[in-house]
Amino acid sequence: MPEVVHLRTAARRTYERGRARAALRVALVVVPLAVLCARETEAPWKCAAVGAALLFVSVLVRWRQPHGTWSVDAGLATGAIPMASALVLCRFASSWPADAALSVCVAAGFVSGGLASRAMTPSTRGVSTGWLTASLVAGLTAAMGCVGIGVGTAAGAVAGVALGAIVAVELPRGASV
Numbered sequence: 001m002p003e004v005v006h007l008r009t010a011a012r013r014t015y016e017r018g019r020a021r022a023a024l025r026v027a028l029v030v031v032p033l034a035v036l037c038a039r040e041t042e043a044p045w046k047c048a049a050v051g052a053a054l055l056f057v058s059v060l061v062r063w064r065q066p067h068g069t070w071s072v073d074a075g076l077a078t079g080a081i082p083m084a085s086a087l088v089l090c091r092f093a094s095s096w097p098a099d100a101a102l103s104v105c106v107a108a109g110f111v112s113g114g115l116a117s118r119a120m121t122p123s124t125r126g127v128s129t130g131w132l133t134a135s136l137v138a139g140l141t142a143a144m145g146c147v148g149i150g151v152g153t154a155a156g157a158v159a160g161v162a163l164g165a166i167v168a169v170e171l172p173r174g175a176s177v
Helices: 003-024 027-040 042-064 068-091 100-117 128-144 151-170
Strands: none
Touching: 003 042, 027 042, 027 068, 027 128, 027 151, 042 128, 068 100, 068 128, 068 151, 100 128, 100 151, 128 151
16 A cells, blocks of 8 residues: 555656646746847846746746646737837837837737737636736736836836736627727
8 A cells, every 4th residue: 555655646746747847848938038138128137037027927827727838828929019019119219208118018018918818718718717827927028028118118018918808808708809
């Protein structure tokens, strides 16, 4: 009997180690995004801090949630919209008024949140709360790009993602964003 318990313990440990290793593969996407943000903006430490938070959340969600891989993938894909918008704005940030940059990040975040939420609706994946984690990852991805313009702009992008996700969840199933 003790051998069976030992075998179960060893099997469980190996299983969890494999899941953690699979979850860590998201670093192959998140680290280059953080490097791109640091390279394109004048805020490498802010990009690194948000990138570290994004990596931590992404690995944790992929490892611990049953459908975490889908949630993180949807969040990264949709969060790239406001991140790319912000990185383009960083090239022209000196000529843009702060309010205009904030408006662009909030609007792109709203679209991103709506898309992330709709990508994880129960009718498509059978996941009822996946939209929340997808929106969290999308918000952090958006913040990583927008933090180069300013912390307030990053907060605006996150608020836009949250608002877009909530609106998309409340839409009837037949409606689209």
